[in-house]
Amino acid sequence: MTSHAEDEYFAREDAEKKRQLAIAHAKEIASAEKDRLKALHHMRCPKCGMPLHHLSYHSIEVERCFACHCVVLDDHDLDDLVGHEGYWDNILRFFALKDYSEKNE
Numbered sequence: 001m002t003s004h005a006e007d008e009y010f011a012r013e014d015a016e017k018k019r020q021l022a023i024a025h026a027k028e029i030a031s032a033e034k035d036r037l038k039a040l041h042h043m044r045c046p047k048c049g050m051p052l053h054h055l056s057y058h059s060i061e062v063e064r065c066f067a068c069h070c071v072v073l074d075d076h077d078l079d080d081l082v083g084h085e086g087y088w089d090n091i092l093r094f095f096a097l098k099d100y101s102e103k104n105e
């Protein structure tokens, strides 16, 4: 016959094993969902879902959507702009170029 202390020990051990399995399962699902979303949205415009196009200007690289004119800058691209006085205006002018072909037709 087991003592009350032994019962509690085994119950806690069982609960801890189940908790660890639940955490591992939750991480597995989150990772699979993360991979699914990445495959679905990679190089797609975050606003309209159309393909993004890679453009570069000097050392700055952006992804540009020609459907809705969205521009995507990575964190390191923003860091590159810090401390370059006047550079931001040139970047904006370059990447603000719009496709006017629809209006010209």
Ligand SMILES: [Zn+2]
Pocket: 045, 046, 047, 048, 049, 050, 065, 066, 067, 068, 069, 070
């Ligand atoms: Zn777009």
